[in-house]
Amino acid sequence: MSQTLASLRQSGAESFAALGWPNRRVEAYKYSDFTSLTQADLGQTVAQPLAELSDQDGLRCYKPGEAPQALVDKIGSLVPLDDPLAAYSTANLDDVLIIEVAAKSKLTGPIVLDHRRLAGQAAFARYLVVVGRGAEAELIERYASNGQGASSPVIEVFVEEGAHLRHLRSQTEALDATHLGWTAARLERDASYSHFALNQGAGISRHNIRVDLAGAGSHLDLYGLHLLDGQQRCDSHTRINHNAPNTTSNEVYKSVVGGSGNSIFQGKIYVAKDSQKIEGNQMSRGLLLGPRARIHNKPELEIYADDVICSHGSTVGALDEAAIFYLRARGIPAAIAHKMMVEAFVQDVLDEVGDCAEVTAHWQAVISSYLTSVFADQDGQA
Amino acid sequence: MLSIQNLHAQIEEDGKEILKGLTLEINPGEVHAIMGPNGAGKSTLGNVLAGKDGYVITEGSVFYKGQDLLALEVEERAHAGLFLAFQYPVEIPGVQMLNFLRTCTNETRAARGLPELSGMDFLKLARAKAAELKINPDMLKRSVNSGFSGGEKKRAEVLQMALLDPQFAVLDETDSGLDIDALRIVAEGVNALRDDKRSFLVITHYQRLLDYIKPDHVHVLADGKIVRSGGPELAMELEERGYVDYEKAA
Numbered sequence: 178m179s180q181t182l183a184s185l186r187q188s189g190a191e192s193f194a195a196l197g198w199p200n201r202r203v204e205a206y207k208y209s210d211f212t213s214l215t216q217a218d219l220g221q222t223v224a225q226p227l228a229e230l231s232d233q234d235g236l237r238c239y240k241p242g243e244a245p246q247a248l249v250d251k252i253g254s255l256v257p258l259d260d261p262l263a264a265y266s267t268a269n270l271d272d273v274l275i276i277e278v279a280a281k282s283k284l285t286g287p288i289v290l291d292h293r294r295l296a297g298q299a300a301f302a303r304y305l306v307v308v309g310r311g312a313e314a315e316l317i318e319r320y321a322s323n324g325q326g327a328s329s330p331v332i333e334v335f336v337e338e339g340a341h342l343r344h345l346r347s348q349t350e351a352l353d354a355t356h357l358g359w360t361a362a363r364l365e366r367d368a369s370y371s372h373f374a375l376n377q378g379a380g381i382s383r384h385n386i387r388v389d390l391a392g393a394g395s396h397l398d399l400y401g402l403h404l405l406d407g408q409q410r411c412d413s414h415t416r417i418n419h420n421a422p423n424t425t426s427n428e429v430y431k432s433v434v435g436g437s438g439n440s441i442f443q444g445k446i447y448v449a450k451d452s453q454k455i456e457g458n459q460m461s462r463g464l465l466l467g468p469r470a471r472i473h474n475k476p477e478l479e480i481y482a483d484d485v486i487c488s489h490g491s492t493v494g495a496l497d498e499a500a501i502f503y504l505r506a507r508g509i510p511a512a513i514a515h516k517m518m519v520e521a522f523v524q525d526v527l528d529e530v531g532d533c534a535e536v537t538a539h540w541q542a543v544i545s546s547y548l549t550s551v552f553a554d555q556d557g558q559a
Numbered sequence: 560m561l562s563i564q565n566l567h568a569q570i571e572e573d574g575k576e577i578l579k580g581l582t583l584e585i586n587p588g589e590v591h592a593i594m595g596p597n598g599a600g601k602s603t604l605g606n607v608l609a610g611k612d613g614y615v616i617t618e619g620s621v622f623y624k625g626q627d628l629l630a631l632e633v634e635e636r637a638h639a640g641l642f643l644a645f646q647y648p649v650e651i652p653g654v655q656m657l658n659f660l661r662t663c664t665n666e667t668r669a670a671r672g673l674p675e676l677s678g679m680d681f682l683k684l685a686r687a688k689a690a691e692l693k694i695n696p697d698m699l700k701r702s703v704n705s706g707f708s709g710g711e712k713k714r715a716e717v718l719q720m721a722l723l724d725p726q727f728a729v730l731d732e733t734d735s736g737l738d739i740d741a742l743r744i745v746a747e748g749v750n751a752l753r754d755d756k757r758s759f760l761v762i763t764h765y766q767r768l769l770d771y772i773k774p775d776h777v778h779v780l781a782d783g784k785i786v787r788s789g790g791p792e793l794a795m796e797l798e799e800r801g802y803v804d805y806e807k808a809a
Contacts, residue, residue, distance in 0.1 A: 498612070503649040504659070506609050507719060508637035508667035517662070521653025521702075 179241045182273060185253045189267025196261040205260070208441040208473045209383060209412040218355045218381070220299035220326025227274040227302055228290040235282025235312065239275040248275050252305050255333040255361035255387070262357045262383060266329040269301045280309035280337070287315040287345075287533065290332075296324020296351070304332040308340040308368075317536060318346040320356060321378070327355035334362040336370045338392065343371045345536050349543055350378035352407060358384045366392030366421075373530055374401040376411050377543050386415040390424035390455075400526050401430040404547040405438030405470075412441035419448045419455045419485075428459040431526055433519055434470035435551035445477040446487055453484040463493035464522050466515075466551060516548045560758045561585040561628075561727055566619035567783075568600075568607050577603040579783030580619070585727070588755040592769055592794060593762045595780035596802035601762045602646060604780070605731040608760075609643035610636050623727065637663075638670035640726030644716040644733050651703040656715070659703045660685055664722045688721045692748050709736030710744075717748035728752075729760045734768035746771030766798035781805035 198214060199206035230238050241249050252273055256263045276288060294300045308314050320328050328350065336342050350356050356379040364370050374384060388397050403411045417426045432440035446457040463472035476489035496518050504514035523544060530540055561583070568578040577600045585591050595601050607614050608621065610633035621628040628636060651659070665675045676684065686696055692714045704712050713733055720728055730749065734742055749759070749772050761772055769777070769791065777793040778785045779802075786805060787793065 497649075497651075499649050500651045502609075502611050502633065503645065503651070504654075504663070505633035506611075506637055506643050506645075507659075507663035508634050508670065508723060509659075509663050510634050510666060511632070513662065513666065517654055517659075518651075521651060524653040 179249075181249055181252060182241055182270065185267060186270055188253075188258055189264045189270070192258040192264035193261060193268045196259070196264055199261045205414060205443070207443070207475070208439075209410065211261075211383075214355065214381070217325055218327060220297055222269060222299045222301070224271050225294070225298070225300045225302065227272055227304070228292065230276065230288060233285055235279045235284055236288065237277045237279065239277070241273050241275065244275045248277065248305065248307060251307065251333065251335060253333075255363055255389070256331055256359055257387070260359075260385060262329065262385060263331065263359050266301050266303070266331045266357065266359060269299070269329070270303045270331075271301060273303045273305060275305045276307070278308045278312045278314045278340075281311040282309070283313040284315065287317045287535075290316070290318045292320045292328065292330070294320070294322035294326060294328050294350070294354075296322065296326060298326045300326075300328045300330070302328070302330035304330075306332065307335045308337060308342045310337045311339045312337070313341045314343075315533060316342060316344045318344065320348045320350055320358070322350040322354045324351050325353045327357060329357040331359040332361070334360070334370070336362065336364045336368040336395075338365045339367045340365075341369045343531070345373045345530065345533070347375040347539065347543065348378050348382060348384070349375075350382070352378065352380055352409065354379045356382035356384075358382075360384070360386045362387070363389045363391050364395035364397065367394040368392060369396040371398040371529075372400070373526075374413065375540055375543060376402065376413065377404040377547055379411070380408060381410050383412045383414065386413070387418070388416070388426075389418045389420055390426065391420050393421045393423045395421065395424050397426040398529070399426065399428040400529055401442075402523055402526055403430070403432035403434070403440045403442070404544065404551075405433070405440055406435040406547070406551045408437055410439040410441070413443075415444040417444075417446050417457060419446070419452045419457060422451065422453045422455065424452065424455050426457045429526060430461045431523055432461075432463040432472050433466065433522065433551075434463065434472055435466035437469040439471045439473075441473045443475045443477070444489075445479060446489070448480040448482050448485050448487065450481040452482045455482065456486040458487070459489040461491045462522070464519065465493065465495050466519075512552055515552055519548055520544070560587045560589075560624060561760075562622045564620045566607070566621060567617045568603060568614045569617060571613050571615050576617075577783055578607065581780070581784055583778065583785060585758050585760065587758055589776065590753065590759045590761065590772065590774045591776045591778065592774035593760060593778050593780050594764065594766070594794060594797055596806050597764065599780045599805075600783045601764075601780055602731055605643055605646075605729045605762055608641065608729055609633065634666070637723065638667055642720050642723055642725035642728040644713075644720060644728065644730045646732040646735060648704045648712040648716055650705045650707075652705050654703045656701055656703050657682070657685065657699040660699070660719065660722060663719065667723050685722065688718055691751070692718055692721070693744055694718060710738065710741030713737055713741065713745050714748070717745055721748065721752065726756065727758045727760070729762065731762045732764065733761070734763055734765060742768065743771060766794045769794045779805055
C-alpha cells in the first residue's frame with residue numbers, strides 16, 4: 178500500500194474511532210440508527226478485486242502507485258471523514274482504482290463498475306473518477322450480493338471544466354445485506370453531472386451523496402428511487418452545495434414502500450454567501466403501499482445568498498383509490514391496476530435515465546421484479 | 560337485462576342513506592333516462608352499479624343478465640358488459656392513454672374468451688374509433704385524461720365505451736361541462752352504439768342531453784326512489800317546470 182493510502186486509512190481509522198457508529202442523536206442520522214449492526218451484518222473483510230475496465234480510447238486507469246501525483250492528491254479530498262460511514266469505509270480501504278477520461282474525449286461505451294459481493298464478506302470498493310476538460314462519459318456503478326455482509330463503497334468524482342458525466346448507480350443487494358455507500362462529486366465551471374440512484378436491495382442501506390457545484394455555470398441533476406418491501410430500511414442523504422454563482426440543480430427522489438419498509442430521504446440544498454443567480458429545485462415524493470410502510474422525507478434549504486431561486490416539495494400518499502376504481506371499472510384487474518399506478522409514479526424518473534438500452538433494461542427489470550414481489554406480498558397479507 | 564329491486568344504499572363512512580328503495584327494470588335495447596334534483600342519489604346509483612367502494616347495500620338486489628351484480632368485483636362487472644361513463648373521468652398522470660386502452664381492451668377480451676389484439680391491430684382500431692369521435696390521435700399519447708378539456712374527457716369516455724363493447728352502459732351526467740358541439744359529438748358516439756340488444760341508463764339533471772340521445776323511458780329520482788316514470792314527454796315537462804315539486808316531496 179502506498180504512503181498516501183496508508184495515511185488516508187489511518188485518518189479514517191482515527192476518525193471512526195472517535196465517531197463510532199452513528200445513532201439518531203446525530204442530525205444527519207435522525208431516522209437511521211447504525212449502532213445495532215452486528216459483525217454478521219458487516220461481514221468478514223476479504224480483499225475484493227475492484228472492477229476491471231476494458232480499454233477504450235480516451236480512458237485510462239491507474240493504481241495509486243502509478244498515477245500522476247495530481248490525481249493521487251485528489252483521493253480522499255471530496256469525502257468528508259467527519260461522516261462516520263465515510264470514515265468506516267476509509268479506515269478499511271484496501272486499494273483504489275483511478276479512472277481518468279482524457280480531456281475533450283467522448284467515450285464510445287460506458288465505464289462499468291460491477292460488484293458482486295459474496296455472502297459473509299465485507300467489501301470496500303474505492304474509486305476516483307476524473308472526467309477531463311470538455312470530455313463526455315457515462316458511468317455505470319452496480320452493487321449486488323448474495324447474502325449477509327456489507328458493501329461500503331466510496332466513489333469520488335471530478336467533473337472538470339465543460340465536461341459532462343452521466344452516472345447511473347444501482348444497488349440491488351440481497352435483502353439481508355447492509356449497504357453503506359458514498360458518492361461525492363465536484364463540478365468545475367460549466368460542467369454538468371447527472372446522477373441516478375436506484376435503491377432496491379439490502380435490509381439496511383444508506384447512500385450519502387454530496388455534490389459541490391464549485392464552478393460557475395455548472396449543473397447537477399440528481400434522481401433517486403427507493404423500492405422497498407418487507408423489513409427494508411433505506412436512507413438517502415443528499416447534500417448539494419451551490420458554492421459558485423449561476424449554478425443550477427434539479428433533484429427528484431421517489432420512494433415506493435410496501436410491507437414494513439422504511440424509506441428515508443434527507444436532502445439539503447446549501448447556497449454559499451456569494452453564490453448569486455443560482456437555481457435549486459428539489460422534489461421528494463413517497464408512495465405507501467400498506468398500513469405498516471413508513472416514509473420520512475426531510476428537505477432542507479440553507480441559503481446565504483439573496484438572489485436565488487430555490488424550491489422544495491415533498492409529498493407522501495397512498496395509491497389513488499379513485500384512479501384504481503377507474504382502471505378496474507374499465508376491466509383492468511386490481512393487481513394490474515396497482516402495478517400500472519406504481520409504474521406511472523416512477524415513470525418520470527425512468528424517462529430521465531435515458532437512451533442507454535442496457536441501463537434502461539436493467540432499471541425496468543428491477544422495477545418489474547420489485548412490483549411482482551411487493552404485490553404478491555400484499556396479496557398474501559390480505 | 561337489468562333488474563333493480565328495492566335497492567337501499569348508504570354511505571359507509573357516515574351511515575347516511577342515499578338510495579331508499581329504488582326499483583327499476585331495463586330490457587335489452589332500451590334507453591332509460593333518470594332525471595332528478597341534486598342530491599337525489601343519481602351518481603350514487605351509477606357508483607353502486609359499477610361497484611365503487613364506500614357504499615353499503617342494506618337491502619334489495621340488482622340482477623344483471625340473471626346474475627347477482629352486487630356479488631361481482633368491479634372488473635368482473637366490466638367484463639360482464641357493464642360500462643360506467645364517469646361524470647368526472649379521473650386524471651391518471653404517467654399512464655399513457657394508448658397503453659391504458661389496450662390493457663383494458665385486452666383484459667376484457669381475455670375475460671370474454673376472445674383473443675388478445677396485437678399492438679398494431681389495436682392501434683389501428685383505436686385510431687379508427689378515435690377518428691369517428693373526432694378525437695385528435697395525439698390524445699392517445701397523452702396521460703389518461705390529464706389536462707384534457709371537459710369535452711375531450713367525455714369523448715374519451717365514449718371511445719372507451721366503443722372499444723369495450725358493453726351490453727349495458729350507464730352514462731353519469733355525460734352532458735356536464737359540454738358545449739353544444741361536444742354534446743352532439745358525444746351523443747352521436749352513443750347513438751352509433753345503440754342497437755336492439757344494448758341498453759343504456761342515462762343519468763342527467765338537464766333535459767338537453769335527451770334531445771340528442773332519445774330515451775324510451777324517463778324516470779324521476781327524488782330522495783333515493785323513483786317517484787315517477789313515463790315516456791320522453793316527462794323530460795319535457797321537467798324542463799318546463801323544474802324539480803320544484805320533487806324537491807318539496809323530498
